[in-house]
Amino acid sequence: MDNLESLVIARRLRVPLDAPGAATPDWGETAARQLDAALLSVGFTCSPALLERLSALPGAAVVDLGVRVLSTVRTLVGDHVRHNAYFIDFPANVPGTLEFWAGLLRETLLDPAAAPPVRQATLDLLTLPGYGRYRHTYADLLAAHAELVPLAGDRVTVLEPGGSLEEEAHALYLSLAGSEVPLAAEDLEALRLLASFCAEAPERIPVRENRAVVNEARLAAGRPLLVDTVTDVLRLACGCSGGDVTLAVPTRIRSFRRAERRALLQALDAVASPAKLGDVPRHREQWKRLGERLHPHEYPRFPRAAHVFEVARGERRAAGLDSRVETALAEGRTAEAVELLEKAPGALLRRLDHLLRTGPSARVVLEAAERAAAGASGRVLLSLREHLQNRLAPAAGRVFANRYGRAWAAPDSRPPLGEEVLSRALAVLDEEIARRLPDPGELVVDPDVLDVALPLSGKAAAPxxxxxxxxxxxxxxxxxxxxxxxxxxxxxxxxxxxxxxxxxxxxxxxxxxxxxxxxxxxxxxxxxxxxxxxxxxxxxxxxxxxxxxxxxxxxxxxxxxxxxxxxxxxxxxxxxxxxxxxxxxxxxxxxxxxxxxxxxxxxxxxxxxxxxxxxxxxxxxxxxxxxxxxxxxxxxxxxxxxxxxxxxxxERDHLRVRYLVDLLRAKGSTAGHTTYIGLEAPAGLPPGSRVYTPGTLHELIPA
CATH class of the missing domain: 2.60.60.30 (sav2460 like domains)
Incomplete structure (x- = not known):
C-alpha cells in the first residue's frame, strides 16, 4: 500500500487522506507545521487545505504520514541521494583542463608507489591514481559550501489534500487506463500496480497496450477479458510472461495454467473472424510460440482460435489490410488503395500525405479523408493536424523517433503540398476536432501553459x-x-x-x-x-x-x-x-x-x-x-x-495547448461548470471544476 500511496503523491501531488473523524485535542497541528517546514527545504509545501486536514489528525499519524510524504517528494526531486562533486569548490576553483591534467600527472610522478606505471612508453591519463573518483567526502563538500540563501524565485510545489487512498488510486487508474495516448513504460508499470487493486474497468480503453495491462489483472482474477482483436490476446500473453505488451521486442512466452489457457483461447475464439486473421502474419513467430504454450488442439470447442495458429504456421492464408494496400500502391493502383483504406479510417489518415502526393487526384483523396475523419481517433486527428501544418515548406530535417526515444534525422526531400490542399485538409480536421471537444463551461487558462505541446504520445518521456x-x-x-x-x-x-x-x-x-x-x-x-x-x-x-x-x-x-x-x-x-x-x-x-x-x-x-x-x-x-x-x-x-x-x-511547429484552447473558446458554452487548464491547479476553484495540468493533460485529448 505504501507503493500505491507514493504513486498517487508523485503523479497527482495529492496526499491521500481518509475522511476526518471526530476532532480530539492533540499535537497534530504542531506536527503538520513541522512537516510543512521540512517540505519547504526540498521545494514543496502544504496547501492551506492540506494543513487544515493534517492538523485535525493525531500527531503520531501526521508524523508517520509525513515520513512517507517527505520520502516520496525527495525522490521526485532527486534529493534522495547525496550529490557530491569531483571538484569540492565547484563552481569555484575549477582548474583549466591542461592545468588539471598537468597537476594530476605531477602528483602521480611524485608518488613513489605510482612511478612504475607512468614510466611506460604510452600512458593512459584516465588510469592515473586519483582521477575520476571522489577525493573528499560528502561532509567535506557541505563544509566547503555556504547555506543556500532562499529567494522568492525558488521553486515551491504545492501539495493538496486528496480523498482516501482507494479513491485517489481509482481516479489515477481510470486516468491512465483510459488515456487516449500511449503511456511511458513507467506509466504502464503504474497501471499494472493500480489494476491489481482496482477491479472496475473503465468504459473505454483506447490504447491497446493499456488494455493488455488491465487484462493481466482480469485474467489473474478470473474476470472476462476485454479483447476485440486477435492481437489483444497476444499482447496479454506477452504481458503475463513479463514481456513487452507493445510487441516491439520478442517475448519468451511462459507456460500457462489450464484455466488461463482456456480463458485465452476462449477470448481468441470470440474475435478470430476471417477479417481479423489478417493481423496474424505481422507477429507470426510470436503466435507460433504462443500456440506451443496454449495447446489449442486440446480445445476443439474453440475452432476459430485454432485458425489463428494455422495462419501463423502458413497452413491457412489470410491477407491483411496492410499487405493488400502495399500491393496496390506498388502496382500503381492508388485509387484501389484509397478504397481499401477507407475501411480503416485511422490507417487512411496516417497515409494521407503520401496519398496526396501519389493519389489519383487530391480531390478524391481529400473526399476520402473527410469521410474517414469521423471514424478516426482524436489522437490520429491531432497528429495529422500537426504533421500537415509543417508541410507548407521543406523542413530542416525529418526526425524519426521510435517508442524508446531513439532518434535519427534525414534530409526532407518530399515536395511541399499545395496550399489549397493543405487549407482544405486542415479545415476538415479543425471542424472534426472541435466537434469532439467537451463543453468547457467557464474556461480559465494559465497563459504559461499555452506553449506546452499536446501529449500525442508519452512513450519517450519518463515521468x-x-x-x-x-x-x-x-x-x-x-x-x-x-x-x-x-x-x-x-x-x-x-x-x-x-x-x-x-x-x-x-x-x-x-x-x-x-x-x-x-x-x-x-x-x-x-x-x-x-x-x-x-x-x-x-x-x-x-x-x-x-x-x-x-x-x-x-x-x-x-x-x-x-x-x-x-x-x-x-x-x-x-x-x-x-x-x-x-x-x-x-x-x-x-x-x-x-x-x-x-x-x-x-x-x-x-x-x-x-x-x-x-x-x-x-x-x-x-x-x-x-x-x-x-x-x-x-x-x-x-x-x-x-x-x-x-x-x-x-524549428518544427508543434501542436500546443494554445490550439485546443482556441477551439474551446470558439465553441462557446452554456454549461454551469468551470474548466481550468494550467501548469498548477490554483486554490479556490469551484466544486466540480475540470482541471487539466501537465500530469492530466492527456485527458484533454478528445476520443
Missing part, C-alpha cells in the same frame, strides 16, 4: 518533476543555469559523462564543455567521475548573461559500462538560481525539472536551452536518444547529428 511533452516550450528564470546527472551502477563499472554542446543561431560554430574541456567563457564543468558503486553526480553551470552562444544542448553520454536502462539508477535534471545565490552544488528547492534516463540509446538529449530575440532564455523539451557507440561516446563525436536533430525539433 518526473516538471516534465512536459516533446516540443513544449517554457521560460527559464534566473541568471545561473545548472544541469546535472546522477547515476549508480548495478554491477559493473559505469562511467556516464555530462556535456554541453553550444551552437550559434544557425546551429553551427560548435563549442563544448565536458571532461575534455572543463570551461569556456560562460560555462563550467564539475569534474569527471568514472565509476559509481555508491552513486556519482556531475554538473555543468551556465552563466546565462555571459553566454556567447544562443543554443545550449545538454547531453549525457555512456562512456563505459551499463546503458541507461540497465543502471541501478540514472536521472537528469536542471536547476536555476540567481547569479549570486550560493549553496551546495545540488539544492532541491532550485530544481525545475528532473526525470529518469532509460532510453535505449547511449547518448541522451533531454532538452535544449534557447535565447530569444528579447534576450530571455527558454527551454524546449526533446526527449531524444542517439544510438551512439558501444563505448567511449563523447560530445565531439556527435556534433553534426545532434545539431540536425535539435534544429529539426526546434
Amino acid at each position: 518526473g518533476l516538471g516534465m512536459l511533452p516533446r516540443g513544449s516550450v517554457s521560460t527559464v528564470d534566473g541568471g545561473l543555469l545548472r544541469f546535472f546527472v546522477h547515476w549508480r551502477q548495478a554491477g559493473r563499472r559505469t562511467d556516464y559523462d555530462l556535456s554541453a554542446l553550444m551552437l550559434d543561431a544557425s546551429y553551427g560554430d560548435p563549442e563544448h564543455v565536458s571532461w575534455t574541456n572543463h570551461a569556456n567563457g560562460f560555462a563550467t564543468y564539475s569534474g569527471d567521475l568514472v565509476e559509481a558503486p555508491d552513486g556519482a553526480s556531475e554538473f555543468i553551470d551556465v552563466r546565462l548573461a555571459e553566454a556567447t552562444r544562443p543554443i545550449v544542448v545538454p547531453q549525457v553520454h555512456v562512456y563505459a559500462g551499463e546503458p541507461f536502462d540497465e543502471a541501478a539508477e540514472a536521472f537528469f535534471g536542471y536547476m536555476t538560481r540567481d547569479a549570486a545565490q550560493e549553496g551546495r552544488p545540488f539544492e532541491p528547492r532550485t530544481v525545475r525539472m528532473k526525470s529518469d534516463l532509460r532510453g535505449s540509446g547511449r547518448v541522451a538529449l533531454p532538452l535544449v536551452f534557447l535565447r530569444g530575440d528579447d534576450g530571455g532564455w527558454r527551454v524546449k523539451w526533446l526527449h531524444l536518444y542517439l544510438k551512439g557507440h558501444p563505448g567511449f561516446n563523447q560530445v565531439e563525436g556527435n556534433r553534426a547529428t545532434a545539431s540536425l536533430l535539435v534544429r529539426s525539433i526546434v
Whole structure:
C-alpha cells in the first residue's frame, strides 16, 4: 500500500487522506507545521487545505504520514541521494583542463608507489591514481559550501489534500487506463500496480497496450477479458510472461495454467473472424510460440482460435489490410488503395500525405479523408493536424523517433503540398476536432501553459518533476543555469559523462564543455567521475548573461559500462538560481525539472536551452536518444547529428495547448461548470471544476 500511496503523491501531488473523524485535542497541528517546514527545504509545501486536514489528525499519524510524504517528494526531486562533486569548490576553483591534467600527472610522478606505471612508453591519463573518483567526502563538500540563501524565485510545489487512498488510486487508474495516448513504460508499470487493486474497468480503453495491462489483472482474477482483436490476446500473453505488451521486442512466452489457457483461447475464439486473421502474419513467430504454450488442439470447442495458429504456421492464408494496400500502391493502383483504406479510417489518415502526393487526384483523396475523419481517433486527428501544418515548406530535417526515444534525422526531400490542399485538409480536421471537444463551461487558462505541446504520445518521456511533452516550450528564470546527472551502477563499472554542446543561431560554430574541456567563457564543468558503486553526480553551470552562444544542448553520454536502462539508477535534471545565490552544488528547492534516463540509446538529449530575440532564455523539451557507440561516446563525436536533430525539433511547429484552447473558446458554452487548464491547479476553484495540468493533460485529448 505504501507503493500505491507514493504513486498517487508523485503523479497527482495529492496526499491521500481518509475522511476526518471526530476532532480530539492533540499535537497534530504542531506536527503538520513541522512537516510543512521540512517540505519547504526540498521545494514543496502544504496547501492551506492540506494543513487544515493534517492538523485535525493525531500527531503520531501526521508524523508517520509525513515520513512517507517527505520520502516520496525527495525522490521526485532527486534529493534522495547525496550529490557530491569531483571538484569540492565547484563552481569555484575549477582548474583549466591542461592545468588539471598537468597537476594530476605531477602528483602521480611524485608518488613513489605510482612511478612504475607512468614510466611506460604510452600512458593512459584516465588510469592515473586519483582521477575520476571522489577525493573528499560528502561532509567535506557541505563544509566547503555556504547555506543556500532562499529567494522568492525558488521553486515551491504545492501539495493538496486528496480523498482516501482507494479513491485517489481509482481516479489515477481510470486516468491512465483510459488515456487516449500511449503511456511511458513507467506509466504502464503504474497501471499494472493500480489494476491489481482496482477491479472496475473503465468504459473505454483506447490504447491497446493499456488494455493488455488491465487484462493481466482480469485474467489473474478470473474476470472476462476485454479483447476485440486477435492481437489483444497476444499482447496479454506477452504481458503475463513479463514481456513487452507493445510487441516491439520478442517475448519468451511462459507456460500457462489450464484455466488461463482456456480463458485465452476462449477470448481468441470470440474475435478470430476471417477479417481479423489478417493481423496474424505481422507477429507470426510470436503466435507460433504462443500456440506451443496454449495447446489449442486440446480445445476443439474453440475452432476459430485454432485458425489463428494455422495462419501463423502458413497452413491457412489470410491477407491483411496492410499487405493488400502495399500491393496496390506498388502496382500503381492508388485509387484501389484509397478504397481499401477507407475501411480503416485511422490507417487512411496516417497515409494521407503520401496519398496526396501519389493519389489519383487530391480531390478524391481529400473526399476520402473527410469521410474517414469521423471514424478516426482524436489522437490520429491531432497528429495529422500537426504533421500537415509543417508541410507548407521543406523542413530542416525529418526526425524519426521510435517508442524508446531513439532518434535519427534525414534530409526532407518530399515536395511541399499545395496550399489549397493543405487549407482544405486542415479545415476538415479543425471542424472534426472541435466537434469532439467537451463543453468547457467557464474556461480559465494559465497563459504559461499555452506553449506546452499536446501529449500525442508519452512513450519517450519518463515521468518526473516538471516534465512536459516533446516540443513544449517554457521560460527559464534566473541568471545561473545548472544541469546535472546522477547515476549508480548495478554491477559493473559505469562511467556516464555530462556535456554541453553550444551552437550559434544557425546551429553551427560548435563549442563544448565536458571532461575534455572543463570551461569556456560562460560555462563550467564539475569534474569527471568514472565509476559509481555508491552513486556519482556531475554538473555543468551556465552563466546565462555571459553566454556567447544562443543554443545550449545538454547531453549525457555512456562512456563505459551499463546503458541507461540497465543502471541501478540514472536521472537528469536542471536547476536555476540567481547569479549570486550560493549553496551546495545540488539544492532541491532550485530544481525545475528532473526525470529518469532509460532510453535505449547511449547518448541522451533531454532538452535544449534557447535565447530569444528579447534576450530571455527558454527551454524546449526533446526527449531524444542517439544510438551512439558501444563505448567511449563523447560530445565531439556527435556534433553534426545532434545539431540536425535539435534544429529539426526546434524549428518544427508543434501542436500546443494554445490550439485546443482556441477551439474551446470558439465553441462557446452554456454549461454551469468551470474548466481550468494550467501548469498548477490554483486554490479556490469551484466544486466540480475540470482541471487539466501537465500530469492530466492527456485527458484533454478528445476520443
